Amino acid sequence: MSEIQTSDTGGGKKKKGGSKQKKLSVHIDFTPMVDMNMLLITFFMLCTSLSKPQTMEISMPSNDKKVTEQDQTKVKASQSITLVLTGGDSIFYYNGLPDYKDYNSLKLSSYKADGIRSMLLTRNNEAVYKIKDLKLKKLQLKITQAEFTKQASEIKNGKKTPVVIIKATDNATYKNLIDALDEMQICNIGRYVIDTISAGDKFLLKNRETKGMLTRNIAK
């Protein structure tokens, strides 16, 4: 394939003075080299992945039984929002303490932008605007990245921001959980926790499903 072509054309004309060295033009055919490279590229494209996976860092509450009453963080009922993730990609929420008597206190919402996101953004609007200002400042290079992270976490964990409790039933999928955690990030909510579903929440769900049948039964 590759060949070294000499400048003389196969002994047609001969130059005078044969003592002169022949000029060799070194011309290598690169086609096989290209073939091999293409093969290697194909191999790398098929066997490797370009994108590194993203992660989401979460910290769960410790379920240490020794944690005393004083150590527990208490939040105002008015600030708390409980999200209940259920099967069929539906999501319910209630504000503050659960109202077992009124089945309408448990509200149905969705993972779409007009669902829990708009609700959480309205509840957290103060922090959302502050974070927006902060982002603008960072873009205008008024503050450094380190300052931005520090101030952002201060705003997110501020005293007045809502606290979100995420509870999921057994039928919910992992995607639902990730979506709910995603909303926390989008809505700049710094204080949230994943909790196990309680009997009370199951009652609320059931009660809502039967349109308050359970409460009426109890009242009887």
Add this chain to the structure above:
Amino acid sequence: MSKVKVARKSTRIDMTAMSDVTVLLLTFFMLTSTFVQKEPVQVATPASVSEIKIPESNILQILIDPTGKVFMSLDKQGDMVETLTSVGRDLNVTFTPEEIRKFKVEKTFGVPIKNMKAYLAMSVENQDKVLKDLGIPTDSTDNQFKVWIKNARATNPDLRIAIKADQKTPYKVIKSVMTSLQDLRENRYNLITSLKVESAN
């Protein structure tokens, strides 16, 4: 009438430039990409807006498939060996050097301890076939998963735990894994997701 002589042109193309391009592409691919890890089950991770990249090393990856089988992988072979021996000690199984050698090169593991010896005696092709039907038991009566995590943590304190689960996995399975981790006071860990492009916000 004189014939018009068509000049015979050589069709030889100089491939040097082409070769340059391909070498460049090859270099790019070699530098930016990472090899796909062999995993016993195909997992489609849910998308999220989070942009934190996963750290390079010291990762303990927990792989959960849609039916709830749990697999684990450690990125350092030294940790693998020590973890296996200490888990064996806890569960009263001793492994021969040959078995340890075979376990060391495994990419992902997830076999109940009672099947471990038989599994390690198999050929690699057979291992691939059976592995996807096994998995580490996580139920409360026989929680070998906890033993594995505990010993992996004891071997390498810098280990970061990353959970990689399929988006269709029922929350029940995730919950049992999360409570097991909580029991071991592993309260900080990563959830592996893929990138979602968020238009709103």
